[in-house]
Amino acid sequence: MSAIQPNVSEPISDELALVRAAKRGDDSAFEELVRRYDRNVFRIAQHITQNREDAEDVVQDAFLKAYGNLAQFQEQSKFYTWLVRIAVNEALMKLRRRRPERMVSLDEEVKTEDDSLPREVADWSPNPEQMYNQAELRDILTRTIQGLPAGFRTVFVLRDVEGLSTEETAQALELSIPAIKSRLLRARLQLRERLSRFFQKRASGDGNK
Amino acid sequence: MKCTEFLKELTNYLDGALDERTKSDLEDHLAWCHNCYVVCDTTRKTIEIYRDSELYELPEDLRGRLRSAIMTKCSQSKKSGPQSV
Numbered sequence: 011m012s013a014i015q016p017n018v019s020e021p022i023s024d025e026l027a028l029v030r031a032a033k034r035g036d037d038s039a040f041e042e043l044v045r046r047y048d049r050n051v052f053r054i055a056q057h058i059t060q061n062r063e064d065a066e067d068v069v070q071d072a073f074l075k076a077y078g079n080l081a082q083f084q085e086q087s088k089f090y091t092w093l094v095r096i097a098v099n100e101a102l103m104k105l106r107r108r109r110p111e112r113m114v115s116l117d118e119e120v121k122t123e124d125d126s127l128p129r130e131v132a133d134w135s136p137n138p139e140q141m142y143n144q145a146e147l148r149d150i151l152t153r154t155i156q157g158l159p160a161g162f163r164t165v166f167v168l169r170d171v172e173g174l175s176t177e178e179t180a181q182a183l184e185l186s187i188p189a190i191k192s193r194l195l196r197a198r199l200q201l202r203e204r205l206s207r208f209f210q211k212r213a214s215g216d217g218n219k
Numbered sequence: 220m221k222c223t224e225f226l227k228e229l230t231n232y233l234d235g236a237l238d239e240r241t242k243s244d245l246e247d248h249l250a251w252c253h254n255c256y257v258v259c260d261t262t263r264k265t266i267e268i269y270r271d272s273e274l275y276e277l278p279e280d281l282r283g284r285l286r287s288a289i290m291t292k293c294s295q296s297k298k299s300g301p302q303s304v
């Protein structure tokens with residue numbers, strides 16, 4: 011089986027040029043950076059906050075913070091990774107404000123069953139996406155990922171949806187690489203298990219929807 | 220190789236981050252262990268489905284509004300001096 015390819019095809023060679031121009035006060039260069047990454051930041055923010063208005067605020071606040079702190083950006087990492095770090099922090103703050111009763115932290119050790127094999131392994135229908143219409147599928151996927159703890163959800167979104175590398179995800183979340191890998195494995199397995207309910211092969215004669 | 224060992228390497232395997240030798244050990248296991256084969260295959264599908272799902276796309280009109288709000292605030296902040304973190 012072939013490896014899964016990341017979503018974003020890097021490198022963006024002129025990203026650094028844009029950042030340097032923005033640092034010198036060229037706002038149109040900064041606007042170009044906004045254009046380049048606003049969709050990603052919005053997606054990440056909405057996955058973390060699970061709230062549309064909060065996600066809109068996060069997009070604005072994250073870019074504004076990036077703008078105000080450009081001088082501190084060291085250029086050792088990619089601008090995008092740095093921006094994601096700012097956005098994740100803003101999004102977590104929103105989440106904590108909205109759900110103060112629940113501890114929301116990325117580095118807490120999330121308790122789950124150990125990494126033993128999933129008990130119930132049901133094979134899926136060959137084209138699971140086609141078992142539901144678009145709206146149903148969207149609803150299933152949204153509810154399923156929302157059920158994950160914030161720490162797992164965030165790692166999965168950065169790695170598997172946004173296509174950051176393990177190293178970039180570790181930088182963006184300020185976690186170690188082993189911590190990222192262990193969260194990613196659990197997130198993937200939990201999502202798989204939850205989706206199985208919807209995507210398993212149905213008994214013959216049952217028919218697809 | 221036991222199933223638990225397979226599972227430990229699953230993420231590296233799916234990400235193509237294994238050396239040839241470990242990879243072929245895993246593939247040997249996949250050849251005879253149906254459970255792990257299904258877990259591996261459906262985990263890959265899980266990732267692909269989410270990657271292709273286009274959840275939370277930013278609508279163009281909202282996008283434009285957000286961008287102009289950002290740029291307006293940016294130029295205001297320039298006049299009022301540097302922002303604190």
Ligand SMILES: [Zn+2]
Nearest residue numbers: 222225252255
């Ligand atoms: Zn096995």
